[in-house]
Amino acid sequence: MRYKLDETRKTGRRTRTSHAQVVDELGKAIVAGTYPVGSILPGDTELAQRFKVSRTVLRETMKTLAAKGMVVAKARVGTRVTEKNLWNMFDSEIIAWHFDNGVTEEFLLQLYDIRLAFEPFAAGLVAERANAEDIEMLRGLALEMAAAGHTADSLALADLRFHLAIAEASHNPFMRTLGSLIEAALVGMFRISTPPTENGFANIADTHMRIVDAIVSGDNAAARRAMEDVILDGRVHVHEAFVARGSDAVTGPISAAISPL
Numbered sequence: 001m002r003y004k005l006d007e008t009r010k011t012g013r014r015t016r017t018s019h020a021q022v023v024d025e026l027g028k029a030i031v032a033g034t035y036p037v038g039s040i041l042p043g044d045t046e047l048a049q050r051f052k053v054s055r056t057v058l059r060e061t062m063k064t065l066a067a068k069g070m071v072v073a074k075a076r077v078g079t080r081v082t083e084k085n086l087w088n089m090f091d092s093e094i095i096a097w098h099f100d101n102g103v104t105e106e107f108l109l110q111l112y113d114i115r116l117a118f119e120p121f122a123a124g125l126v127a128e129r130a131n132a133e134d135i136e137m138l139r140g141l142a143l144e145m146a147a148a149g150h151t152a153d154s155l156a157l158a159d160l161r162f163h164l165a166i167a168e169a170s171h172n173p174f175m176r177t178l179g180s181l182i183e184a185a186l187v188g189m190f191r192i193s194t195p196p197t198e199n200g201f202a203n204i205a206d207t208h209m210r211i212v213d214a215i216v217s218g219d220n221a222a223a224r225r226a227m228e229d230v231i232l233d234g235r236v237h238v239h240e241a242f243v244a245r246g247s248d249a250v251t252g253p254i255s256a257a258i259s260p261l
Helices: 004-015 018-032 044-051 055-067 092-101 105-129 132-144 152-169 179-192 201-216 220-245
Strands: 071-074 078-081
Touching (some): 018 092, 105 201, 105 220, 132 152, 132 201, 152 179, 152 201, 179 220, 201 220
C-alpha cells in the first residue's frame, strides 16, 4: 500500500503532462512568494513563451490553481494571487509545495493540531467498527514498527502505513481524505529528527500497540486517548528537533523523505 502524496510526487515527474508541470511550477512560485499575495500573474503571452505551452494549457492551469483557492481571474485585470486564508490547505500539492519551499516549526505544529482534531476520533470509530481483518492489519503494522534495523525513513513509512490504515478502518470516507496531512506531519517529524535509537522513537511500537489493544477491546475512549498520546508525543518531537537544529525551516521535496521499500 502506497500513499497518494508520496507516490504522485515520486512517479509524476517522469509522466507529468504540460498542464501538470505548469501547475507545479506556478504553484511552487506562489507559495515561495515569487508571486506574492495580491500580485497579478504574468499574462498568457509571457507564460506561454516561458513554459513553451499553448494558451489552452495555460487556461486549464489557471482553472486548476483557482480550484485550489490560490488565484482568481478578473476581466481586464488579470489573474491575481489570493489571500492565503483562501488556499485549500488540505490539498496534497499545496502541502508539498510548502515543503519544497521550506516549512517552519509553526507549519508542522499546525499539521499536528489538525491531526489532534481528527485522528483520535477516527481511532474511536475503529474501536466501534473494526472487523477481524482490520484488527489483523493494524496489529501487523504496529509490530512492523518494532522490527530491528529501522532507519528514520523506513520507520516513518511504517508509522504512516499504520495511521492511514486507521483512517481506512474507520469506514468513513471523509477520514481517508486526511492522508496527505498525516503524511506531511509524519514526514516533517522524521526528517528533522535524529535516528530512531537516539531520539526516543524506540517505544513507537508499544505506543501504537496500545491503540490496537483499545480497538480490540472495543473501547472508544481508550482508543481516542491512546491515539492522542501518540500525536502529542510526535508534536513534542517536532518542537525538540527544531530547538536542537537551531533552524527555522525544513526544506526539500516531501517525496524525498520516504524512500520506497
